[in-house]
Amino acid sequence: PIPLQHGAHRTGKRMDADMAKWRGYGLGQFIHWGLYSILEGKYKGKYYNGAAEWIRSWKEVPNAEYDVLNKQFNPATFNATAWAKMAKQMGVKYLTFTTKHHDGFCLWPSKYTDYTIESSPYKKDIVKEVVDAYTKEGIDVYLYFSIMDWHHPDWRYDLKTKEDSIAFDRFKLFTKNQLTELLQRYPQTKGLWFDGTWDNSWKKSGAFTDSLEQYLKSLVPGLIIGSRLRADEKGNRHVDANGVLMGDYEQGWERKIPKTYADVHGNDWDCVMTIPENGWGYAEKWMGHWKTTNELIEMTAQCVSLGGNFVVNFGPKADGSFRKEEIANAKEIGEWMKINSDAIYNCEYAGWEKQDWGYYTKKRGEDKVYMIVFNVPLSGSLKIKPSANYVVEKATLLEGKQQLSTEKLDYGASFIQLPKGKTFVKPFVIVLDIKPVK
Numbered sequence: 001p002i003p004l005q006h007g008a009h010r011t012g013k014r015m016d017a018d019m020a021k022w023r024g025y026g027l028g029q030f031i032h033w034g035l036y037s038i039l040e041g042k043y044k045g046k047y048y049n050g051a052a053e054w055i056r057s058w059k060e061v062p063n064a065e066y067d068v069l070n071k072q073f074n075p076a077t078f079n080a081t082a083w084a085k086m087a088k089q090m091g092v093k094y095l096t097f098t099t100k101h102h103d104g105f106c107l108w109p110s111k112y113t114d115y116t117i118e119s120s121p122y123k124k125d126i127v128k129e130v131v132d133a134y135t136k137e138g139i140d141v142y143l144y145f146s147i148m149d150w151h152h153p154d155w156r157y158d159l160k161t162k163e164d165s166i167a168f169d170r171f172k173l174f175t176k177n178q179l180t181e182l183l184q185r186y187p188q189t190k191g192l193w194f195d196g197t198w199d200n201s202w203k204k205s206g207a208f209t210d211s212l213e214q215y216l217k218s219l220v221p222g223l224i225i226g227s228r229l230r231a232d233e234k235g236n237r238h239v240d241a242n243g244v245l246m247g248d249y250e251q252g253w254e255r256k257i258p259k260t261y262a263d264v265h266g267n268d269w270d271c272v273m274t275i276p277e278n279g280w281g282y283a284e285k286w287m288g289h290w291k292t293t294n295e296l297i298e299m300t301a302q303c304v305s306l307g308g309n310f311v312v313n314f315g316p317k318a319d320g321s322f323r324k325e326e327i328a329n330a331k332e333i334g335e336w337m338k339i340n341s342d343a344i345y346n347c348e349y350a351g352w353e354k355q356d357w358g359y360y361t362k363k364r365g366e367d368k369v370y371m372i373v374f375n376v377p378l379s380g381s382l383k384i385k386p387s388a389n390y391v392v393e394k395a396t397l398l399e400g401k402q403q404l405s406t407e408k409l410d411y412g413a414s415f416i417q418l419p420k421g422k423t424f425v426k427p428f429v430i431v432l433d434i435k436p437v438k
């Protein structure tokens with residue numbers, strides 16, 4: 001291997017209790033809320049053809065006009081408890097919430113800049129309201145933080161001159177101070193979700209990213225940080241020059257899901273996903289296809305079946321209310337999770353040969369495999385092929401507990417017979433009680 005001082009300091013998964021809990025979440029919620037929510041993806045009647053939270057980068061929007069939106073931000077009817085209760089009903093186990101996005105506006109009263117919620121008519125500490133409300137509902141909170149900060153005068157995309165480096169040194173201290181502030185003000189925080197770390201300035205700061213991660217974990221032992229924070233001393237991100245993951249889990253699955261288990265390289269991972277095709281902050285017009293609840297449930301099953309978590313993004317309006325489509329998705333996912341969450345929470349990759357009807361998940365530490373069925377074959381028989389180290393003792397519909405008959409086939413496969421005459425109109429789960437083969 002290539003000798004590295006600031007590459008990965010651990011190979012393989014983190015195996016402590018905090019990470020075990022993270023591994024078992026299954027379903028999470030992302031929330032993007034900030035000044036961009038005021039513009040709603042449009043400006044002077046023209047619609048931005050990009051992600052709404054990036055509208056400041058659109059040439060139609062003068063930065064000076066965007067940057068004073070803080071004077072308008074006033075979600076007077078914002079109710080963090082209502083958000084948390086919607087999330088609880090949806091069945092999410094963790095939240096990732098934007099404290100500061102690329103525009104540099106802080107939703108907490110940071111003392112390291114005046115570009116914060118205190119400079120808005122709203123004034124109150126939104127991060128605290130959200131952290132407290134979700135924690136009270138038993139949902140773990142992770143704080144999203146953009147390293148790239150378009151508003152800060154010392155931010156640099158690259159370090160070309162001595163002046164760049166002097167400015168960026170100030171910026172790195174500013175960053176460290178803000179992160180310290182977040183962890184000290186919101187001690188319930190379970191982890192940090194970094195973004196905006198793709199530019200050369202950060203890639204050239206490998207040593208700093210390494211010391212920063214170690215410093216943050218010294219402040220909060222057990223803190224969970226994904227692979228987007230670090231760069232090694234050669235400018236590699238996510239994985240170091242030896243291909244080893246830098247971070248507690250792979251954070252590259254943004255709006256994409258691994259195809260096979262091989263794609264996750266034995267790492268922990270989660271997928272963060274928009275309901276429209278792209279766009280995280282509120283946009284009046286969602287771009288392209290809007291994912292249905294069944295699609296979002298299938299993506300959840302797909303992620304958990306490959307050993308990851310699935311995180312659905314919500315983009316509330318400037319007043320803190322959610323659009324009706326997101327409210328419907330949350331409600332319908334919650335109704336499905338109420339019946340089927342056994343197949344999602346604390347489950348892992350089963351390692352059985354994937355079949356066309358859907359996805360397997362395996363309960364961590366138990367002899368139970370779940371079949372999450374999306375495609376019922378016309379034959380009404382679902383083929384399964386357990387891994388050689390297990391035999392199936394019993395097959396039961398999770399909802400209603402009806403036992404299903406099975407028919408042995410060659411090569412260790414079996415058919416599971418669905419009840420005749422029963423039509424399935426929603427994805428459903430079959431529980432397989434399995435026994436290890438001595």
Ligand SMILES: C#C[C@@H]1N[C@@H](C)[C@@H](O)[C@H]1O
Pocket residue numbers: 032051053054195254272280
């Ligand atoms: C690109 C990019 C950012 N990463 C996603 C999680 C959103 O925050 C988007 O703006």
